[in-house]
Amino acid sequence: MASTFSFDIVSDFDRQELVNAIDQTVREIQARYDLKDTKTVLELGEESIVVNTDSEFTLDAVHTLLQTKAAKRNLSLKIFDYGKIESASGNRVRQEIKLKQGISQEVAKQITKLIREEFKKVQGSIQGDAVRVSAKSKDDLQGVMQHLKQEDWPVALQFTNYR
Structure with a gap:
């Protein structure tokens, strides 16, 4: 002994679960009436997620969706470190969400x-x-x-x- x-x-965190949560978020964005025409893009990088959307209002909706999907997949919300909201081309907003590990x-x-x-x-x-x-x-x-x-x-x- x-x-x-x-x-x-x-x-x-389980990276595959994060990939699945982002995938589900993108699918729901494409299906929801209020978010369908926003041309929202979520890009998963090695150490961050980049969200590009048309307004801060839709950015908040995307945050809520992403947090809900992550929580359902047993991912802690503490892994997300939200950066500042930046202006992007064409009156759009962009935000980088760093992944804490x-x-x-x-x-x-x-x-x-x-x-x-x-x-x-x-x-x-x-x-x-x-x-x-x-x-x-x-x-x-x-x-x-x-x-x-x-x-x-x-x-x-x-x-x-x-x-």
């Missing part, structure tokens, strides 16, 4: 500090854009998971490599 157990805290150093430090203060028998260590949590007892690790789920973090947290 292993002497210590561990898991990793990461901030990631990985835990920043500041958030990782906050997580490890919280683990140190709340759980004396558990160790947290920062490993790149993830946090490794280890302890001698699986019950302690599950307590850490429950505590972290109750907090409101600026990024979406997932727990992986539980062993």
